Amino acid sequence: MLSDIDIAKKVGLKPIKDIGRSLGLEEEDLELYGKYKAKISYQALDKLQDRPEGKLILVSAITPTPAGEGKTTVSIGLSQALNKIGEKAMVAIREPSLGPVFGIKGGAAGGGYSQVLPMEEINLHFTGDFHAVTAANNTLAALIDNHIHAGNDLQIDPRRVTWKRVLDVNDRALRHVVIGLGGRTQGIPREDGFDITPASEIMAILCLSKDLAELKERIGNITIGFTYDGKPVLEKELGYEGAIAALLKDALKPNLVQTTENTPALVHGGPFANIAQGANSIIATKAALRMADYVVTEAGFGFDLGAEKFFDIVCPNGPMCTSAVVLVATVRALKHHGGAKLSDLNAPNVEALKKGLPNLGKHLENIKKFGMESVVAINRFATDTEEELEIVESYARKHGFDASIVDFWSKGGEGGLELAEEVKRLVDDKRCQMHSLYDWKDSIEDKIKTVATEIYGAKAIDYTSTAKKDLKKINQYGYHELPVCIAKTQKSLSDNPKLLGRPENFLVTVREILIASGAGFVIPITGDIMRMPGLPKAPAAKKITVDDKGDIENLF
């Protein structure tokens, strides 16, 4: 079997100028990064505003196993399938983070015959967007510590600086550090820590800003910490939003690439789906909607995390309306939810599968709560039996949803023509019915309760004393009309990673609530949320290499 990079190398890529031309973009509208990558200029983005908007389709998933259920592959494959049935479609997805590439995970640009290309470039530095976010984030961090060092006019409490540094590296040794050691001329000693770049609020801001003016405004609104008497300090009190935005002036422009079948793709931005919104940039999705009749996009993790945030945070920020959801399910994950061990998922197990189906059921119920049309995409793996696939299909149908078995990995767009037809049928000639789950004006407690009870299925919410203090501060300083971006494990509908399937009668515990006032949300934290991954004992980096001509080898 060919690996992703082997398949990628076999594809005849079209010059990105030609891909741009197929979207009505002239050469002057593109800023080329080599032959196969380009950024779309601000002027071109302006010109697009006159065009009509296409339909937006969101790909989400059931509660995933650690390996993921192939959402990106389905998103890319579906855009290819829509083109194959004669429609003008494109895909708009996130950029992968560099850190995990060298760990266990390998690349994150789809797979098999449904990839975005050049995959090795997209997985490494791509057009430098993540590096720009890292530089912007860390320049701001240095400016904050410099302010404290140089007299601290703003009276920032060094123990309550909330702005952390980031690196796009899996580096557990940087999770908890002490900085500013070495004496009086070397800064103020304080506890600190590094997150991975996708967890930076700058990344969340980049993906919510529709232009440079909004980007600057949002950066100015970042809460960087608190004063000795407990008042929040905003970035604009320091006054560096212009310089930080200058570092992001190119990163904000969407990146145009193509899929394995030369379907146009925008790959842009990559915020986490727990402590941030988990979707590619609004600027890219809105540009795609002006260039294609169908735009397929993806939200991170399961429907309870990425999709809920997409409908309650991303779409209202656009504003954008989503016309349909494609919910990706796999026989493997459902068996896992029914009790099968991760190591046994290759073996047929109808009993476990049936026991796991209520996980799918709950996500289907949740989709309806946003007024959304949906179809289930059953992502076929070689080890699935026909009987197992049939069980999932009829379960979906019984609950009033269309279902379609897809194999985009090994067949490209051909692997899901029926899904493409169903999506088309769901969205054509219909007004977009999407609505949010809650009103931003509800209290923070009500918003958390709505998401946790309605979407996760919790019976009640518990707040630690820290969370209660955070809540008080949020209300006191006027952050209470922000939406809630709940950070929760992706492994369960609940906040306990061990509760598989469709948990019931559980409490959700809010441990603390962070303020991301630049991104424009608060982050109730439930459970241990990993913001800086580590490397495994045998990192993928051991095999990855480059040959003498510059070709990357063994990147999966």
Added chain:
Amino acid sequence: MLSDIDIAKKVGLKPIKDIGRSLGLEEEDLELYGKYKAKISYQALDKLQDRPEGKLILVSAITPTPAGEGKTTVSIGLSQALNKIGEKAMVAIREPSLGPVFGIKGGAAGGGYSQVLPMEEINLHFTGDFHAVTAANNTLAALIDNHIHAGNDLQIDPRRVTWKRVLDVNDRALRHVVIGLGGRTQGIPREDGFDITPASEIMAILCLSKDLAELKERIGNITIGFTYDGKPVLEKELGYEGAIAALLKDALKPNLVQTTENTPALVHGGPFANIAQGANSIIATKAALRMADYVVTEAGFGFDLGAEKFFDIVCPNGPMCTSAVVLVATVRALKHHGGAKLSDLNAPNVEALKKGLPNLGKHLENIKKFGMESVVAINRFATDTEEELEIVESYARKHGFDASIVDFWSKGGEGGLELAEEVKRLVDDKRCQMHSLYDWKDSIEDKIKTVATEIYGAKAIDYTSTAKKDLKKINQYGYHELPVCIAKTQKSLSDNPKLLGRPENFLVTVREILIASGAGFVIPITGDIMRMPGLPKAPAAKKITVDDKGDIENLF
């Protein structure tokens, strides 16, 4: 008076494809980064090997003041002037570091009518080379800490990991840190620190490697630390040189841009000139030599630092031969060496100037020690008087060197036509006479002594007990045939920043000796060498901004 960025914005840039074509490069030889920046492909570099080589001219300087003496402006201006007198010339210089741009210094891409453009791109992310170095450096750091965390098969002593993390930010708070805190699953606690990216050994390696194979080999040879029983640990024992090289596969390709007068320029790599070699990449300089008859390049800081390393480390690594040195002197710096305060350099002061001239004299003596032809370029400032300029000119002549007053800043290439003619006269129809100062096979002590006595003018060398231990280790483990890259203050010919002019009868104290076995040199440290700058009380970042169309403002 127009600022650098105002002048830069007025210049009519040619498409970089046209600049490439003027050098005999086809469109397929270039990897475009927007319209005005391109990398030269490996295939194109291979093709260049058949062409004859031009002459290499090194721009160096007297001992500089903190503001710098305008070496980059002279390098760029001279390449323009050579074109104006009908020769085919180009310039090959370093990329600026991002950190200082937001501090005091502002940009570093020449000035006035002798800049490399687009200066705001070159000063910010450019083509991502520095970010790639940062990522490569920090990925290796994470892999090292992960090895220790995961069982430490190589028995690396956590107290003696010499591989540091880097960021391209001026951030004093990261100079001394403790990492790995937080308990058993968060890595091994140890003292550590961050350097700025140009100080990374990866940067030194990138600029010494002629192809990807050499790059990988050098990465493998990095000494990352020592075992509990004191043996050096090389990167290749971990085995990640392929992955680290993969991160650098594009960064190794030279960047083609143009000057304010559309002269082709390669701007590539940027190692420090104290703890590293302080010159742009060999791969770029060698490519330039195949594309132009005259290539102007620059070495960091004064002749004693950058140029000595250029002749003793960079050129032998090429191998490359330098045909002439242009030594930049300013009336201002010479007055400073003669005792005038930095705040008084605008006032005429013939007495101080005359007292400062021996600094120039010593550098001129040093040039002869490498068998080199040279001309003094007196970089005119508006506050210089004709009398002062004349004094410098006749001092140079008296010592057997041509001298020429240049004003590349305000006049572009026109500001130094006479210098261009003199350079041409010096190098045309002559065999390259350059030689190194010492034999790499000499002992480390002899090599240090040769540089310190012959070039700095020291009377003797002192070693601290740490340095003596380092020396023992270097001899024991076979690093003794590496050249010495002495880290010394740039403010004095001696290792004491307060000794201006031409110090005599001083001791040089070697405090420790670091091993950069990937780059292929050892680094005797004399004095406090800053490897992570800080920000000033009022950082330049306060004024830098970007307008709504993406134009950078107030970047100097």
